[in-house]
Amino acid sequence: xxxxxxxxxxxxVPMLLGIALLTFVLIxxxxxxxxxxxxxxxxxxxxxxxxxxxxxxxxKPLLVQYIQWIKNLLRLELGYSFHYNVPVYRIIGSRLWxxxxxxxxxxxxxxxxxxxxxxxxxxxxxxxxxxxxQFFSYVCFSLPSFFLAMLFxxxxxxxxxxxxxxxxxxxxxxxxxxxxxxxxxxxxxxxAMALSIxxxxxxQRIMRGNMLEVLGQQYILTARAKGLPENRVIYLxxxxxxxxxxxxxxxxxxxxxxxxxxxxxxxxxxxGLGSLMLTAVRSKDIYLVMAxxxxxxxxxxxxxxxxxxxxxxxxxxxxYE
Amino acid sequence: xxxxxxxxxxxxxxxxxxxxxxLVTGHIFExxxxxxxxxxxxxxxxxxxxxxxxxxxxxxxxxxxxxxxNDGRPLTADDVVFTFNDxxxxxxxxxxxxxxxxxxxxxxxxxxxxxxxxxxxLPVKFAPFLRGMSQPILPQHKLKKAVEDGRFNFTxxxxxxxxxxxxxxxxxxxxxxxxxxxxxxxxxxxWKKSEEGDSLPYLDQIVYLIVQNADVELxxxxxxxxxxxxxxxxxxxxxxxxxxDGDFTVYDLGPDMGSQFIxxxxxxxxxxxxxxxxxxxHKLAWFRNAAxxxxxxxxxxxxxxxxxxxxxxxxxxxxxxxxxxxFFHNPHVVHYDYDLEKAREILRGTGFMDKxxxxxxxxxxxxxxxxxxxxxAGNTERMDIAAIIRQDLExxxxxxxxxxxxxxxxxxxxxxxxxxxxxLLGLTGGIEPHFGKNVWMSSGQLxxxxxxxxxxxxxxxxxxxxxxxxxxxxLDEKKRKQLYDEYQLIVSEQLxxxxxxxxVKIYAVRNxxxxxxxxxxxxxxxxxxxxxxxxxxx
Numbered sequence: 001x002x003x004x005x006x007x008x009x010x011x012x013v014p015m016l017l018g019i020a021l022l023t024f025v026l027i028x029x030x031x032x033x034x035x036x037x038x039x040x041x042x043x044x045x046x047x048x049x050x051x052x053x054x055x056x057x058x059x060k061p062l063l064v065q066y067i068q069w070i071k072n073l074l075r076l077e078l079g080y081s082f083h084y085n086v087p088v089y090r091i092i093g094s095r096l097w098x099x100x101x102x103x104x105x106x107x108x109x110x111x112x113x114x115x116x117x118x119x120x121x122x123x124x125x126x127x128x129x130x131x132x133x134q135f136f137s138y139v140c141f142s143l144p145s146f147f148l149a150m151l152f153x154x155x156x157x158x159x160x161x162x163x164x165x166x167x168x169x170x171x172x173x174x175x176x177x178x179x180x181x182x183x184x185x186x187x188x189x190x191x192a193m194a195l196s197i198x199x200x201x202x203x204q205r206i207m208r209g210n211m212l213e214v215l216g217q218q219y220i221l222t223a224r225a226k227g228l229p230e231n232r233v234i235y236l237x238x239x240x241x242x243x244x245x246x247x248x249x250x251x252x253x254x255x256x257x258x259x260x261x262x263x264x265x266x267x268x269x270x271x272g273l274g275s276l277m278l279t280a281v282r283s284k285d286i287y288l289v290m291a292x293x294x295x296x297x298x299x300x301x302x303x304x305x306x307x308x309x310x311x312x313x314x315x316x317x318x319x320y321e
Numbered sequence: 322x323x324x325x326x327x328x329x330x331x332x333x334x335x336x337x338x339x340x341x342x343x344l345v346t347g348h349i350f351e352x353x354x355x356x357x358x359x360x361x362x363x364x365x366x367x368x369x370x371x372x373x374x375x376x377x378x379x380x381x382x383x384x385x386x387x388x389x390x391n392d393g394r395p396l397t398a399d400d401v402v403f404t405f406n407d408x409x410x411x412x413x414x415x416x417x418x419x420x421x422x423x424x425x426x427x428x429x430x431x432x433x434x435x436x437x438x439x440x441x442x443l444p445v446k447f448a449p450f451l452r453g454m455s456q457p458i459l460p461q462h463k464l465k466k467a468v469e470d471g472r473f474n475f476t477x478x479x480x481x482x483x484x485x486x487x488x489x490x491x492x493x494x495x496x497x498x499x500x501x502x503x504x505x506x507x508x509x510x511x512w513k514k515s516e517e518g519d520s521l522p523y524l525d526q527i528v529y530l531i532v533q534n535a536d537v538e539l540x541x542x543x544x545x546x547x548x549x550x551x552x553x554x555x556x557x558x559x560x561x562x563x564x565x566d567g568d569f570t571v572y573d574l575g576p577d578m579g580s581q582f583i584x585x586x587x588x589x590x591x592x593x594x595x596x597x598x599x600x601x602x603h604k605l606a607w608f609r610n611a612a613x614x615x616x617x618x619x620x621x622x623x624x625x626x627x628x629x630x631x632x633x634x635x636x637x638x639x640x641x642x643x644x645x646x647x648f649f650h651n652p653h654v655v656h657y658d659y660d661l662e663k664a665r666e667i668l669r670g671t672g673f674m675d676k677x678x679x680x681x682x683x684x685x686x687x688x689x690x691x692x693x694x695x696x697x698a699g700n701t702e703r704m705d706i707a708a709i710i711r712q713d714l715e716x717x718x719x720x721x722x723x724x725x726x727x728x729x730x731x732x733x734x735x736x737x738x739x740x741x742x743x744x745l746l747g748l749t750g751g752i753e754p755h756f757g758k759n760v761w762m763s764s765g766q767l768x769x770x771x772x773x774x775x776x777x778x779x780x781x782x783x784x785x786x787x788x789x790x791x792x793x794x795x796l797d798e799k800k801r802k803q804l805y806d807e808y809q810l811i812v813s814e815q816l817x818x819x820x821x822x823x824x825v826k827i828y829a830v831r832n833x834x835x836x837x838x839x840x841x842x843x844x845x846x847x848x849x850x851x852x853x854x855x856x857x858x859x
Contacts, residue, residue: 036733040736085333168501268537271498
């Protein structure tokens with residue numbers, strides 16, 4: 001197993017370099033560069049723009065720029081952001097954590113709610129409660145998450161029950177640790193709900209489908225015929241088999257932890273990576289974009305690996321040699 | 322509690338100059354002069370007074386006594402000399418300020434006379450000099466080392482601890498949470514006193530929330546978190562009736578600075594690689610014909626744009642220096658009213674007719690009057706204006722192929738490949754006409770209809786060049802205004818840029834502030850140091 005994990009990590013290195021190269025080429029293939037906004041500013045002279053061009057090495061060939069970036073990367077330097085004029089890692093650090101926190105909250109909420117809901121719906125198939133759950137799933141699934149966020153914010157502004165966006169209140173530093181935690185949690189409620197409602201609807205349906213399929217299998221019939229108690233049949237035999245495909249999904253979900261929340265972040269003023277990246281891509285702040293793509297790549301690889309390991313643990317038929 | 326839409330780029334006023342940065346640095350740093358928020362006249366600020374030699378070349382500034390940096394050190398002439406000689410004129414530091422303070426490649430000589438006297442010697446007369454002296458002064462004692470080590474470009478970035486950022490302004494930065502908020506506190510050392518002799522500023526703290534989405538900003542204002550909100554046209558009917566209940570006032574400060582205009586490619590050049598002309602010759606002939614451009618101007622329904630795009634809040638724009646420019650605005654330029662008949666007449670007079678009766682016009686040689694029309698995607702206001710213009714022009718019998726391009730694509734077409742026919746774009750404006758020289762002088766890189774000309778292509782472009790060269794050296798304000806009035810008149814006659822509408826500056830502000838004096842130029846909080854919170858409010 002260890003050998004397998006090691007091998008996966010080795011494969012990951014060229015993969016990440018490939019992601020980086022592709023991002024680099026794609027972003028440079030689109031016309032223009034970071035200086036375009038400056039070019040349309042009447043207060044900048046031709047000479048100053050040329051100076052910037054040299055400074056940012058836009059005058060060098062693409063390959064030279066890429067190799068320079070890789071060299072810096074090997075020294076663990078992610079380069080400078082053009083826009084903010086500071087090293088990329090100084091900007092990304094705190095925002096990475098914030099996005100992670102928000103996505104993790106959404107992720108946990110999704111799984112904790114959707115899995116039991118799916119099972120419950122499957123066990124009451126076609127009864128009133130199942131119909132209700134399925135109806136609301138359709139509705140929630142078709143509502144875009146940013147719209148939900150807007151609705152929640154509107155509700156919060158009317159009722160005053162929850163803070164309107166942001167991550168912590170002014171005066172956060174003077175709170176006790178417990179107060180700080182509840183403050184962040186209160187701010188988390190709206191974005192996390194907006195983020196997870198659509199996913200809950202979707203995941204719940206998958207869980208329900210899997211469960212129904214397994215419940216129709218002959219070994220469930222056998223188990224029941226043996227006289228096993230119904231609880232044991234469902235939660236031990238059926239659930240274990242039904243949840244297998246979801247473990248793969250878990251891996252994918254993990255990989256989108258850093259990238260799935262941009263819209264919600266912007267609307268809820270959550271100081272995360274998504275909104276930062278959106279502006280970075282639009283203004284072609286290339287090294288900032290590259291750093292984020294790299295981070296996304298790492299998450300993807302780790303997520304997949306976790307899923308594979310989880311799968312092996314859950315299903316004795318799967319073995320990696 | 323105020324708000325801003327995006328994170329600052331830097332706290333370094335020399336390196337970054339766009340609004341999200343100057344919003345922050347504007348509270349912290351000050352210049353020798355300032356611009357009056359009502360009259361747009363230049364007034365003394367850190368400098369108490371100044372003298373100028375009769376030839377207009379040597380300016381001596383006397384600094385106010387008793388001005389201290391917010392760490393307690395006194396401001397001296399050394400700081401001024403340092404800001405110019407070691408920062409702005411430092412070839413290793415990129416800065417747009419250098420472009421402003423360089424005339425024909427020559428820089429100003431800046432010398433210290435004594436601790437509170439600085440002398441500027443100019444290579445030639447430079448009329449915008451005093452206004453330019455609002456350039457923020459930075460502390461030598463904090464930044465000298467960074468300059469010597471060559472680290473200045475990366476100093477005072479957004480990762481700097483706030484207490485390290487030292488200025489003379491009324492407030493100092495105490496906290497910055499990226500993506501969330503900026504907190505300023507009162508600078509206890511601030512030099513300015515109120516008329517009653519109180520130490521200013523009155524406010525103890527200002528908090529800026531960073532809110533990216535304008536709808537959320539509105540919610541936060543309605544809820545009471547924010548004390549001021551920049552009202553969009555669409556919000557006005559919602560907010561205005563709520564003034565009493567919400568305990569706020571909606572201030573209309575008149576037209577804003579930004580302009581939106583359509584223009585045609587008049588560049589006769591050829592692509593050096595393919596040898597193909599940038600614009601097909603028959604189209605170039607139309608675009609270079611002022612009568613054609615006038616017909617287009619008559620066909621644009623500015624009132625409809627104001628009604629549809631800005632919810633009836635806006636002003637038609639006629640002159641390159643809008644009313645917001647104050648002193649230099651020339652209201653007596655040629656106005657082009659919406660008049661389709663007149664537009665048709667002009668087009669007929671230049672030989673455009675619908676010969677094959679297909680609903681579209683053709684020129685004398687039978688070429689279909691057709692052109693491409695671009696604007697940048699992502700700017701919804703501009704997209705809406707473009708749609709209306711297109712409709713108007715098609716009504717006139719022109720075949721307009723509209724496309725929204727990505728901003729970067731559009732910029733590279735405008736500035737390097739020159740492959741475009743008509744474009745709708747906007748530029749920010751200012752009150753100093755000379756700072757538009759990159760747009761108006763025929764050699765400028767932003768002379769977008771035909772940039773970087775070696776010699777002026779037309780008589781009127783030649784005259785505008787002359788006006789800008791004379792205007793920058795004319796120290797008599799009256800004569801200067803005459804010159805720039807003439808330039809505005811020429812532009813309105815020749816229409817290289819066909820202006821559309823100006824937006825409005827409307828703000829909703831809670832009724833909790835005393836001494837609030839909204840002004841067209843300075844906007845709501847230009848006198849922030851004098852503003853206090855009225856009794857009974859938090």
